[in-house]
Amino acid sequence: MKKRKRENKKAIAGIITVIILILLALAIILILYDVIKKHTISSMELTEAQTKLLSQQIDISKISGNLEDPTKINITLYQPAGRIVLKNITLINYTMDADIFSVVDLSQSMYDSCKDFTSFQCCMQQPNPSAGCIREDRCLLCNGIFLQKVTAAKNANKIFIDNVLSSSKNRLGLITYQSYVIEENFYMLSQDKDILKQETDSWQATGGGTCICCGINKAVNELKISGSDKLKTIVLMSDGDPQTTCTREQSLENSILDAVDSAKTAYDNGIIVYTLGFGTDVKNETMQQIADAGHGQYYYANVSQLQDAYTKIAQRIKENYGLAEQYDHLAVVIYNQTTSYKIIVPSSMLPAPLETKTIEIPLDQGELNAHVTNIQKIEIYLFLITESNQKVGRLLDTWEIK
DSSP states (O other), X not given: OHHHHHHHHHHHHHHXXXXXXHHHHHHHHHHHHHHHHHHHHHHHHHHHOOEEXXXXXXXXXXXXXXXXXXXXXXXXXXXXXXXXXXXXXXXXOOOOOEEEEEEEEOSGGGSOEEEXXXXXXXXXXXXXXXXXXXXXXXXXXXXXXEEOHHHHHHHXXXXXXXXXXXXXXXXXXXXXXXXXXXGGGOEEEEOOHHHHHHHHHTOOOOOSOOOHHHHHHHHHHXXXXXXXXXXXXXXXXXXXXXXXXXXXXXXXXXHHHHHHHXXXXXXXXXXXXXXXXXXXXXXXXXXXXXXXXXXXXXXXXXXXGHHHHHHHHHHHHHHHHHSOOOOSEEEEEEEOSSOEEXXXXXXXXXXXXXXXXXXXXXXXXXXXXXXXXXXXXXXXXXXXXXXXXXXXXXXXXXXXXX
């Protein structure tokens, strides 16, 4: 009897032991699950982060944590075509050649016109009342201001041609548009100033609406197939608001959105878009949005200021392309909640055009002692190292955890 009681006690003790082991195993599983979940969420958040590096040069395509070693982080870099390439050199100022398309509005709003005339009755007087104030002599007789927009565009583009082709290796092409691209006015990239100026002499306002996306898309397609590694730019001029959509390329069913998206497409292909608003009817906000999407600048001009505006754009292009600073390293600065650490990345570790590379950044260096889950911010700077000096360039980009 006593023997049976002892056996029962042992059985009960064994069952209790098994239950305790099962509970301990469940507790360990829950703890591991919580740790893995935190790491996984952090990694997913980092992986989804996308931002720009070097503005026109290299993109960060992915930032990801390392679950096996949380003291390291992977930064994946991608360099699009047609952008400035970092080289392992110490030269600061250098010359870069450019391919440029001047894209000009020749829609109905570009017809000669008379502004601020005395009265409609004055315009309709003899001789030739049907012509009204669209004739310069009648406009002036009625105290109006006669606007010859196409003539102004021709003269301004001739000065632009001289300016941008002052560098022997730059090339310039011409595109005009209304409701569509005017193919007979298209002229390919060229270095021949005289022929390009002759082409502008043939320009006439042809009627129709304003298809800004048509002009930009045409220029993008030509620059993409130019077979050149030169820096690429579009200078878009318009005196109105986008009125025509591009159903094949953009398909946003909105002329303004299509125009902005065409400029974004240009920039995605390594092409900068400058915009020039011309006259009193231009929509400044829209032209600014297009320039922003193309990472260029917006300029406004009336008829008398148009030549000046084109000269400023030409100078801006020369400044951007002729005096771009080249540094031979990147400085990656990692921050946690309390401190930061700088890591120097040589250009040999950066991607070539159309190439993607992943660099591994340690997080446990110096006083940083960071973990993939507590990174707060990453900053990236240009960085130059010479035999006698080190120079930190401009801040290129900042990534922060959200």
